[in-house]
Amino acid sequence: MSALLEVRGVAKRFRGLLAVDHVSLTVNDGEIFAVIGPNGAGKTTLFNLIAGVYAPEAGEIAFAGERIDGAAPDAICRRGLARTFQIVRPFPHLSVLDNAIVGALLHEHDVDKARAAAGDVLRRLELWDKRAQKAGSLTLPDRKRLEVARALATHPRLLLLDEVMAGLRPTETDRMVAVLKDLNRHENMTIVLIEHVMRAVMALANRIHVLHHGATIAEGPPEVVTRDPRVIESYLGQADHAVGALG
Numbered sequence: 001m002s003a004l005l006e007v008r009g010v011a012k013r014f015r016g017l018l019a020v021d022h023v024s025l026t027v028n029d030g031e032i033f034a035v036i037g038p039n040g041a042g043k044t045t046l047f048n049l050i051a052g053v054y055a056p057e058a059g060e061i062a063f064a065g066e067r068i069d070g071a072a073p074d075a076i077c078r079r080g081l082a083r084t085f086q087i088v089r090p091f092p093h094l095s096v097l098d099n100a101i102v103g104a105l106l107h108e109h110d111v112d113k114a115r116a117a118a119g120d121v122l123r124r125l126e127l128w129d130k131r132a133q134k135a136g137s138l139t140l141p142d143r144k145r146l147e148v149a150r151a152l153a154t155h156p157r158l159l160l161l162d163e164v165m166a167g168l169r170p171t172e173t174d175r176m177v178a179v180l181k182d183l184n185r186h187e188n189m190t191i192v193l194i195e196h197v198m199r200a201v202m203a204l205a206n207r208i209h210v211l212h213h214g215a216t217i218a219e220g221p222p223e224v225v226t227r228d229p230r231v232i233e234s235y236l237g238q239a240d241h242a243v244g245a246l247g
């Protein structure tokens with residue numbers, strides 16, 4: 001397996017607080033890689049560094065062998081690295097289809113082709129029947145799926161998913177897990193997900209990276225990481241997470 005994303009010793013500080021403390025990780029082509037950790041551990045800030053929202057104060061980030069740290073978010077997205085946001089942000093007054101078209105137009109300047117590509121993505125995410133609905137009127141599970149659809153419409157090689165299971169019921173979580181597994185298996189989509197829903201992490205991830213106070217405390221296959229005493233103490237020991245992880 002070859003490395004698609006390499007993060008080497010990145011750091012980011014907010015007013016003296018080291019939110020990401022010299023973190024390194026490598027995500028291989030075709031892998032599903034999870035980043036977990038307690039609230040405030042630095043997971044979203046790490047995504048923001050990878051996606052170009054912030055430039056790291058230390059370290060380097062390479063995507064497909066080329067440095068991307070310090071590049072603008074749209075330039076990084078154009079290279080094939082798409083992300084969703086923890087707080088879903090579709091354009092509420094646009095239809096579901098138009099939201100997906102906006103994503104597709106990043107690579108495809110022909111509007112008809114962008115529309116066709118957006119339609120493919122909406123069918124895959126089971127949103128085609130709702131294509132004419134305003135995004136703002138969707139239920140939470142549908143908004144979460146639209147967020148993934150918008151990222152996918154940009155035609156990425158790597159998807160960064162920030163808590164796409166949050167607030168979903170178990171059956172809706174299972175649906176999202178099935179969609180992501182299908183994308184990974186049939187499109188060879190590499191996926192990095194931040195996720196608190198351990199049932200989904202265990203069902204999806206090849207490897208898990210654990211952050212605590214901005215720093216890495218463990219990394220490895222799910223069955224190893226979830227037995228690591230430091231991970232149990234800092235994160236999985238919290239009742240909410242233990243149920244899903246160990247049940």
Ligand SMILES: Nc1ncnc2c1ncn2[C@@H]1O[C@H](COP(=O)(O)OP(=O)(O)OP(=O)(O)O)[C@@H](O)[C@H]1O
Pocket residue numbers: 014015017019037038039040041042043044045046086
């Ligand atoms: N823009 C910002 N300005 C100041 N502090 C910030 C900013 N963004 C994040 N932080 C702080 O950095 C730390 C890491 O936050 P971050 O959102 O990356 O954690 P997280 O692991 O994603 O948490 P959660 O699971 O709650 O989403 C926290 O202490 C947070 O308060």
